[in-house]
Amino acid sequence: MAITPPWPKPLPYTANVLRRLKRGWSSWFGLLNEWDFRIALGELNLLGLRVFLVNDRTLLRRVLVQEVDAFPKHPYTLWILEPLIGRAIFSVNGDEWARQRRLVDQAFQVAQLEQVFPAMEAAKEAMLERLLQQPPDLGDCSQQGSEIDIEAAMTWVTADVIVRTILSRPVQEGEAREVFEAFGRYQRKAARALILRFARLPRRWVQRSLTRDALVIRQWIQGVIEERLAQPEAGVKDLLGALLAAVDPQTGSSFTTEELVDQICFLFLAGHETSASALSSACWLLALDQEAQAQLHAEVVSLPEVVTYQSLRQMRYGAAVFQETLRLYPPVSFFIRERVNEETELSVQSMEFPQQAPSTSRCPVGSLLTFSPWVIHRHDDYWPEPHQFRPERFLEGTASNQEILCRKEAWLPYGLGPRKCPGAAFAQQEALLVLAELIKHFQLFPGSEDPGPQWTGRLTLRSASGVVLKLVPRSVVKN
Template identity: 55%
Template sequence: MTQEPVYPPPEPYTPNFLRRIRRGLYSWFGLLNEWDFRIPVGALRFMGLNLLLVNEPAAVRQVMVSEVEAFPKHPYMLWILEPLIGRGIFAVNGEEWAQQRRLLDQAFQMAQLQRVMPQMAAACQASLARLEAQVAGDLVAGRSVDADAEMTLVTADVIVRTILSRSLEGAEAEAIFAAFTRYQKRAGRALMLRLLRLPRRRLQGYLARDAAPIRAWLAAAIDARLNAPAAHTPGDLLAALIEARDPETGACFSREQLLDQVCVLFLAGHETSASALGMAVYLLGCFPEVQQRLRAEVLEVLGSRAGAPDRPLGFEDLRQLSYGAAIFNETLRLYPPLSFFSRESQANTELAGSRCPMRALVTISPWVIQRHEQHWSEPNAFRPERFLSDANADDRRWARDAFLPYGLGPRKCPGAAFAQQEALLVLAELVRRFEVLPDPEHEPELVARLTLRSRNGIRVRLRARS
């Protein structure tokens, strides 16, 4: 049996859903039980609401791809995000979503991956410098490094440089991260309390207190840009959002819509990436043979080009890191940053042979599907080989049919390629310069709220390579 990295095991089955909600106030994992990882569809009724957990891949595609209009995002998830992102693309449905997606797609085309590589590289180099300074002191003091905190900072720095053409560090970053952390905790509790029919307005007011400083900070940056002379405007993602025009209507983003979309991009662009990268660093420390193979791949790629091995990794180098991509995909399988997607059925229908009533809350959980006993061999084991081109037929099938960390269909995350490029760069540069070692006195305590995070951080030891 392959070694299994840390994960919160599902609770024993209980028919008492109120007890599960009580557990869910701390982490949405509390809603799950051991049977959820073995069945195609789980269904129950609670306080007049029908709840379905859909694990069967064909039914998942029915909800997220082939019949997506019949399963829009559930209102509970829309209002839980609204205090933070307003009516940004994650919080709307129908034609409003379609227009926003057309404008965002246009902006992302203008800010292509190769064009944003310098901003990613600059943030990565700043991160390495911070880690080098920490390691010098940590080795003397015998302490470890909080990889979770550093991955949160570097991913936020990447997205701020990409959107706003400036860096993010120090007290400014700490204040924003603290507000995000509080919002995460409150959002998880608010959803559980909403299931118990607590008033929506009161819960949104509870959330707005921590959303306000984040929105105010980003609003100030947007206003400064809108008021700046055109000659001084950098060619970043904010500029692309301002210039984007709907090809069907000619419409553009208003100032308030710009703020909502930038809040979405900041939330999605740093919070989800930080979650995945923190766990990837943890896994590298737990599996030294994987780390060594990644480092060998990085040095091989660098050695094939002029100026190696001291030059930074470039755009074309990252495209050759197939094992690095497999490591990150396996990290996303085991630790998907978004553990749950929720939809609302618009009509009476069936999912995998189970009745799905109108207005049911339909949940699709990457956390469950990607650890489901019917989909994966050794589902809780870390095996990057599942995602290599020479993987066996079963692994290739499930990597295609039961792997959805970014969602599926038209509402799939538009920043997936951005996240993959960022992760490969950070991990590859990290193993070039450091040996990642586990901290024997630390184990991450994972909780699922808006995203998957470790309650007690992710501590590792870093040893500088000569």
């Protein structure tokens, strides 16, 4: 029997924009209304700014794939991330973005999945050691099982993976805590900065609130880059080595040192925040759905004792669990674009009444268009029983025709088009490796007294109260 995991339900409609902004103060989910999960295109005038919520499949493709230059990344993306990642690939547009993307793609080709596998394996081993050695902050997992915040454990292991991949060195305990706390604060303030920016507060004022925490993270990254550059032989094959060596075939240029720091700051954040979010949601879903967990365990124990790069590719059910997790709890729950150059019309077909003529909305220059995997993945007109956790949707032979269509057209955890995430395969490899190891050694249960995660939509999807689970060693479960 499929389970329906709890999720923060959208609130009833209110026409009062200030009340809506107040609701979105601590989580952007507060801005959503019930009907946003039923309509093709939402439209709102936010203190003079035209804001659209795009759910329609054809319009999604038009904006994100076909007319990318007329709908670039919205400047708010740059404003809230600039203190942290400068002008790195994620938030810039045009030629500046295209050159960076060519260099990053080149570096990813050098530091391929098979090559980064040993770094992932080492981080996974270190995670297991931490969980088995009962460190005080993770609790005692060795005897009857104990309750831990799996979100903290997943944040640590994914940060360790990305730092080992980029810089050929592990993350140490003290630095991990300091950096994660600074990023937690940055996330909270950035979500608020976005709301304040909607209220037209000046950009510099809004950014100032973010600078202190950004500096903690940037200084740490700058330090570890310098440390690594002092031993060039250490990292011939790591991602920093590949980024240093990348040369743009069109301009003949490489990353400058300053650009490199921005880029690594972004890759560090993109590479661990999103994966940590996805892995903690996956663990929580498996703890709630013991049948799915048993099926995944059976798949894991059918693999060779030591999971290799090749054997990981046999984890079909594991991959389906991960994809279904990304559908229900997408780590990047929204992204935004801006209309530039000239006014246009946005035309959509009603999903509830497809026989009606398409409706058209004026989209002036400067309009903000929001795309939300959180909404589209739970939209009433796309996925059958959208709120149920059913990994079978992603398995050949068990998915319905509607689900196969939705996988192609209404599943976008990594975005769409030329700005699509280049780290998707990396994230899946890392997630399967970590999940396989966890499920092999522990049975996961929800925390006994815990009310469950409080999902909060910020830069990434996180739980405001952590994700408390009980980990019982498999040896104890058998007895």
